[in-house]
Amino acid sequence: MSGGELWRLPARSLAEAVRAGTCTALEAASAGWDGPGARWERDVHAIAHSDSEVRAAGAGAAPPGPLAGVPVVVKDNLCTRDYPTTCCSRILAGYQPPYDATVVRRLREAGGVISGKGNMDEFAMGSSTEYSCYGPTRNPHDLARVPGGSSGGPAAAVAYGLAPLALGSDTGGSVRQPAAFCGVIGLKPTYGRLSRYGLVAFASSFDQVGIFGRHAGDVALLYALLAGPDPLDATSRPGPPPDVSGWDGGVEGLRIGWPANLWREGVDAEVVAGLEEAAAWLERAGARRVPFDFLPGEYAVATYYLVATAEASSNLARFDGMRYGYRDPESPDLHALYTRSRSAGFGAEVQRRILLGTYALSAGYYDEYYLTAQRARARIRREYEAAFSRCDLLLLPVAPTLPFRLGEKLQDPLEMYLSDIFTLGANLAGIPGLSAPVTPAAGGLPRGVQLLGPDDGEGLLLRAARALEVQGARARLERSHEVEFAWPTKR
Amino acid sequence: MAIPRDEVRRIAELARLEIREEDLDRVAAELSAVLDYAQVLKRLDLAGCEPPSFTPLAAALRADEPDGRRLTPQQALAMAPEAEGGFFVAPPVMGGPER
DSSP: OOGGGGGGSOHHHHHHHHHTTSSOHHHHHHHHIIIIIHHHHHHHOOEEEOOHHHHHHHHHHOOSSTTTTOEEEEETTBOOTTSOOOTTOGGGTTOOOSSOOHHHHHHHHTTOEEEEEEOOSGGGOOSSSOOOTTOOOOBTTBTTBOOOSSSHHHHHHHHHTSOSEEEEEOSSSTTHHHHHHHTSEEEEOSTTSSOOTTBOOSSTTTOOEEEEESSHHHHHHHHHHHOSOOTTOTTSOOSOOOOOTTTTSOOTTOEEEEOGGGGSSSSOHHHHHHHHHHHHHHHHTTOEEEEOOOOOTHHHHHHHHHHHHHHHHHHGGGOSSSSSSOOOTTOSSHHHHHHHHHHHHSOHHHHHHHHHHHHHHSTTTIIIIIIHHHHHHHHHHHHHHHHTTTOSEEEEESSSSSOOBTTTTTTOHHHHHHTTTTTHHHHHHTOOEEEEEOSOOTTSOOOEEEEEOSTTOHHHHHHHHHHHHHHHHHHHHHHHHHHHHHHHHHO | OOOOHHHHHHHHHHTTOOOOGGGHHHHHHHHHHHHHHGGGGGGSOOTTOOOOOOSOTTOOOOOSSOOSOOOOHHHHHHTOSSEETTEEOOOOSSSOOOO
């Protein structure tokens, strides 16, 4: 295998090449940076922190496991003892944790090598990766557009080929939406299946580590290596994680819920066409479409932006300029130090959410906002349970639009929040979700669809993602034949 | 509904954030927009819906003994903006002299 082609390989083939001695772990781990990656990275800016020496040390220490030498981009809110972990916030500038997150430790134990720390919206609060203190990431398919967010860096890096796999976090869609905008697969597991130990907390009852990959099989491999209870995370889900080894088992007989009332209005025609295509592909693979109405997403938006901000206001209280991060150098007393350090260290969107959450929790408003939203959350969870008594998976949009332009939604925070309308439900209910690419839209922009499953439905989701992958390849082949045969007559 | 400026100031004080005088109206409007939007929840039938608890029922308590993980004082202080003699250094809690 020529070294210049290694970056194209799926993670499984790359690890196989390393174990077989066809290439070294260092060659594998650096393949993206040595290939066209370095040039892409200058335009896309997917990576917040990278260090070739640290990467070489990681490759040198990598055991010959299932991920031997495979580079993985890790979002900058997952603790890594050899790279800074700053959540792309000024308030954590230069912070380097003394320990690894559990998912990072398991990744290394399997032979994986950190390729770099992925750019993100500050503290994972955003849907476009424009709120990073290091500047935005751009969509590799169209540099004038956003890659989605908040895990825009990891998604873009996997899309342009820096690494075959990446880790993100999904609190309200932050893995699924950037995956769709960048044309890769993004999995948000069942709440508690991937340990949160070492994931900087945003909204603890929603936060879930997620996986990006270009192939369903790669995502299944990494999920199997990372999932499972962790004594260091009291909210990790007990019991063995779902078996995803049947990811290539097909979707014959699966009932695909089709809640078409959700996209009757306010959703781009291109997005709807993508859904129709995905449903047709799944049907061609033997699944059955089951139409029914589902609770509109407005309730999820309202619920999420009260409960998640309330949790954030509490979680982010720890950033006070005392134990780590930025400290205002001039404060005469403790109170001023807290206030000035936080006001200078947090960006505008993070401050907005802290204020909103503080308001929802404050005396006089708690019942009206926080408690009502918590009860709505229970109602939403119930709606999903009812849906999964009628179908095995739900098919719905990831976002109402294709990737939007940089700056397009920055002036209107509520407009940005509404772009999460289809992804928030899974986090409110704790269920797993996945976004997978279908045929790109007319202008060549990536287009994804979302699948949601019941608790521990990761195996089903990956089977559906694989079916879409296979049908997508078949459709491409058919289109290329059509062009070939049609060309002489069209001329 | 627009949140009064004083209310924004009070919330900011609770959150230990400082909002510049010229930003108060913008922040009030942004918060109000989300809170107004949240009124849709009033249309949702919440009978029998109790706030969820996310404690896994089967969560086992770990043994009440050290689990082997430890940060040395040096590690714990390594990232502190200011530390001295094994302590984090803070300015006076109440109206101390200018430092």
